[in-house]
Amino acid sequence: MTKLSNEFDFTDALKKGAFWMPFTANRRVKQRPDYRIMASAKGTYYQTVEGKQLFDTLSGLWCTPLGHGNPRIAEALKTQAETLDFSPAFQLANPVTLRLAERIANMAPDGMNHVFFGNSGSEAVDTALKIALGFHRLRKEGGRFRMIGRERGYHGVGFGGMSVGGIVPNRKMFAAGMMNGVDHLRHTWDPSVMAFSKGQPEWGAERADDLERLVGLHDASTIAAVIVEPVQGSTGVLVPPVGYLQRLREICTKYGILLIFDEVITGFGRMGHGFAAQRFGVKPDMITFAKAVTNGIVPMGGVIVTDEIYNTFMTGPENAIEFAHGYTYSGHPLAAAVGHVVLDIMEEENLFSKVLALEPVLEEAIHTLDEIDSVSDVRNIGLTAAVDLKPSAEGVGVRGLEIFERGLEAGLLLRCTGDTISFGPPFISTPEQLRDMVGVVRELVIATA
Numbered sequence: 001m002t003k004l005s006n007e008f009d010f011t012d013a014l015k016k017g018a019f020w021m022p023f024t025a026n027r028r029v030k031q032r033p034d035y036r037i038m039a040s041a042k043g044t045y046y047q048t049v050e051g052k053q054l055f056d057t058l059s060g061l062w063c064t065p066l067g068h069g070n071p072r073i074a075e076a077l078k079t080q081a082e083t084l085d086f087s088p089a090f091q092l093a094n095p096v097t098l099r100l101a102e103r104i105a106n107m108a109p110d111g112m113n114h115v116f117f118g119n120s121g122s123e124a125v126d127t128a129l130k131i132a133l134g135f136h137r138l139r140k141e142g143g144r145f146r147m148i149g150r151e152r153g154y155h156g157v158g159f160g161g162m163s164v165g166g167i168v169p170n171r172k173m174f175a176a177g178m179m180n181g182v183d184h185l186r187h188t189w190d191p192s193v194m195a196f197s198k199g200q201p202e203w204g205a206e207r208a209d210d211l212e213r214l215v216g217l218h219d220a221s222t223i224a225a226v227i228v229e230p231v232q233g234s235t236g237v238l239v240p241p242v243g244y245l246q247r248l249r250e251i252c253t254k255y256g257i258l259l260i261f262d263e264v265i266t267g268f269g270r271m272g273h274g275f276a277a278q279r280f281g282v283k284p285d286m287i288t289f290a291k292a293v294t295n296g297i298v299p300m301g302g303v304i305v306t307d308e309i310y311n312t313f314m315t316g317p318e319n320a321i322e323f324a325h326g327y328t329y330s331g332h333p334l335a336a337a338v339g340h341v342v343l344d345i346m347e348e349e350n351l352f353s354k355v356l357a358l359e360p361v362l363e364e365a366i367h368t369l370d371e372i373d374s375v376s377d378v379r380n381i382g383l384t385a386a387v388d389l390k391p392s393a394e395g396v397g398v399r400g401l402e403i404f405e406r407g408l409e410a411g412l413l414l415r416c417t418g419d420t421i422s423f424g425p426p427f428i429s430t431p432e433q434l435r436d437m438v439g440v441v442r443e444l445v446i447a448t449a
C-alpha cells in the first residue's frame with residue numbers, strides 16, 4: 001500500500017529510522033505508521049501515500065496560511081532559480097531581497113525600517129538576542145546582559161531561544177547548556193479567572209508587573225531585553241490579557257530595556273494585521289518573524305528593528321563589519337522571490353480582512369466545545385484557537401496523542417501538545433471547513449473522554 005515504486009517501501013524506511021523525526025515520539029510512529037507519510041498537498045488538504053485526505057488544521061506548523069500547491073509560488077520559484085539561484089549576502093545584495101526587506105519594513109509599525117534575514121524562527125530569535133547585546137554594548141551599557149523570557153514561551157531551539165523559552169520538556173534535557181543570566185516572567189494564563197475566554201481575557205494586565213519584580217531583583221542596569229510572543233502559540237494559544245502588552249511596553253521603556261515581540265506565528269496576518277504589534281497597538285523594539293513570510297515553502301526568518309537600533313550599529317570605522325553575525329543563506333533569493341508572491345497574494349486577496357471575518361466563525365464554532373465535561377478550557381484570538389482536555393487516568397498527554405492519531409483516521413491533521421489541541425487553519429479556509437473541523441474534533445473529544 002505504501003510502496004509508490006518497486007524500489008522504495010516508505011513504511012519500511014520509516015521503521016528503519018534513518019529519518020530521525022524532530023519533536024516526535026519516533027518509536028510510537030514506527031508502531032503506528034498509518035497516514036504518517038505525506039505524498040502531496042493542495043489547498044487546505046494533505047494527501048497521504050495511502051490516499052487519505054487530511055484537513056490542515058494548523059497550516060502545516062503555523063506556516064502555510066495560503067494553503068498548498070499555489071501555482072504562482074511555484075512559478076516564482078522556477079523563474080528565480082533560473083535568474084539568480086543564490087548570491088552571498090556577505091558584502092553583496094540582490095534585487096529580490098532588497099525589495100522584500102523594504103516591503104516587510106513597510107508592513108511593520110512606523111520607525112521599524114531595517115530587516116536582518118535568517119532562515120528560521122530559531123535563528124531570528126538568536127539574532128534578536130545578539131542585536132540586543134550589541135546595542136547596549138555600543139551604547140556603553142555592556143553591563144546589560146540579562147534576557148527575560150516568559151514561562152510557557154517558545155522561541156525555537158537554539159541555545160538562546162531555548163534559554164529564554166519556558167516550556168519545561170524543551171529545557172530540562174539541556175539544562176546544562178542554558179545561557180547565563182536569563183530569567184522569566186510568569187505566564188498570563190489563570191483558568192480560575194479566564195477559562196473559556198473569547199478573545200483577550202479581561203483579567204491579567206497586572207501580570208506584567210512581574211517585570212518590576214525582576215528589575216527589583218537584578219537591577220535594570222543588568223537587563224538587556226524582554227522577549228515575549230504577543231500570543232503564546234506553541235504552548236497552546238495563551239492570549240494576552242487586555243492591557244498586558246501595553247504595561248510591559250511601559251515598564252521596558254521606563255528602564256531602557258528592549259522589548260522583542262516574537263511574531264514567528266503571529267506575524268503576516270494570523271491576527272488579522274501585518275503583525276500582532278498592530279493588532280494590540282503596542283510597538284516593540286524588535287519583531288522576529290519566519291514561517292508565513294514565505295508560506296513555509298522556502299525557509300526564511302528575520303528580525304525587524306527600529307531605526308534607533310540600526311543607527312546605533314552604524315557607527316565606528318566605515319570599513320569595519322558592524323555586526324559580526326549572519327548566515328550563508330541570509331536573504332536567500334529563492335526565499336525572497338517566494339516572499340514577494342506571498343505578500344502579493346495577501347494584498348490582492350485581502351487576506352488580513354478575511355482573517356478578521358473568519359475569527360468570529362472560528363470563535364463561535366470552537367466555543368461549542370465549552371460545555372463538554374472533559375474539556376477544561378477553550379481560547380481563541382485571530383485565526384487561532386486552543387482546547388485543553390482533562391488528562392486521562394493514564395497520564396498527561398496520552399489523551400492528546402490519542403486524539404491526534406484518531407484525527408488522522410478521521411481526516412484531520414491536528415496539532416496536539418500534551419492534552420492541548422491548537423488550531424491555526426489556513427486563511428483560505430471556508431467557514432464551512434472551520435465548522436466541519438470543529439465538528440469532527442467534538443466527536444473525537446467525546447469519544448476519548
Ligand SMILES: Cc1ncc(COP(=O)(O)O)c(C=O)c1O
Pocket residue numbers: 119120121122123125154155156157229233234262263264265290291301
Ligand atoms: C514564536 C516562535 N518563535 C520561534 C520559533 C522557532 O521557529 P523555527 O522552528 O522556524 O526555528 C517558533 C516555532 O514554532 C515559534 O512559534
